[in-house]
Amino acid sequence: MxxxxxxxxxxxxxxxxxxxxxxxxxxxxxxxxxxxxxxxxxxxxxxxxxxxxxxxxxxxxxxxxxxxxxxREPVSKIIGEKLFWKGNFLVNSDVLDPRPDSELIIESVIKYNKLPSKEVKILDIGTGSGALLLSLLNEFPGSRGLGIDKSLNAINVAKENSFRQGLCSNANFAVMDWCEGLKAKFDIIISNPPYIPTAEIKTLSPEVRLFDPELALNGGSDGVKNIEIVLQFIPKILKKSGFAVIEIGHNQLPLVEKKIMSNRLKINEIFRDLSGFDRCIVVSLVGK
Ligand SMILES: C[S@@+](CC[C@H](N)C(=O)[O-])C[C@H]1O[C@@H](n2cnc3c(N)ncnc32)[C@H](O)[C@@H]1O
Missing domain, CATH: 1.10.8 (Helicase, Ruva Protein; domain 3)
Structure with a gap:
């Protein structure tokens, strides 16, 4: 029939x-x-x-x-795109869906950057889809950025997004294990590292647990392992006058604070998300 x-x-x-x-x-x-x-x-x-x-x-x-x-596949992964900040970004099973909470990183960089756009050099550690870095490059026309990630597939998505956003000539992307071997110094460093404690991953919604890459979620037993690694690299690759913005889990500030101090860094400001959790910290070098 x-x-x-x-x-x-x-x-x-x-x-x-x-x-x-x-x-x-x-x-x-x-x-x-x-x-x-x-x-x-x-x-x-x-x-x-x-x-x-x-x-x-x-x-x-x-x-x-x-x-x-x-x-329970998220709508974004089905339609292959996700709105973040002011842009629409390609996403697939190789990258974390950029989250509204991470827009705090963009807001804090806008608040703290005092350099003229053309002079700004930005590093995004664990760039995933590249949405954070590309949003910043759009905010500061003429600025230049490097996005690094351990996942080659994620880097390919980020490159495609830079093409779609018309930012190919401003953005470079590279496969790297954190900042191992990176020699350059940056005015602004941003990172949203994987910070979910391993045991908590199974409690997340199926949309996240089954469809975001494990590499983008798993922060080790206490969740802060990767944040600590990123903090260790920052003093080596941040310019004296620069600052870094790191996203953290909702209850991780006490653990992270100790690591900030032991890496010759100081906290400039802590930004809270819409639920009132400490979500994003701005740090700079001690004694600058
Ligand atoms: C929470 S996701 C953030 C993605 C993107 N920046 C965002 O906010 O939407 C963390 C990213 O870190 C990357 N990553 C995990 N381990 C890494 C490593 N050892 N070196 C570099 N990147 C890594 C993951 O592949 C993932 O893309």
């Missing part, structure tokens, strides 16, 4: 019901975003054209997306 073609509103409702029935949070919103992506339109178009009939092939593609979302 041939099924009749369905309208936008009918398809949207079936998608929502399927997501709702398996407990996906924000079922209506996700169904709408996925249908908008399939139709290559925005959400307003869906609302204004509820009775428009959808081609069978596109309906099939939409329900394949719904199936993936029912398996």
């Amino acid at each position: 041939l099924h009749k073609n369905s309208s936008i509103i009918e398809t949207l409702n079936i998608g929502t019901e399927k997501l709702f029935s398996v407990g996906v949070p924000g079922a209506r919103r996700d169904s709408r975003i996925l249908l908008a992506k399939v139709l290559n339109k925005n959400s307003e178009y869906l609302i204004s054209n509820p009775n428009l009939i959808i081609e069978k092939q596109l309906e099939g593609l939409f329900f394949s997306y719904i199936k993936r979302r029912c398996n």
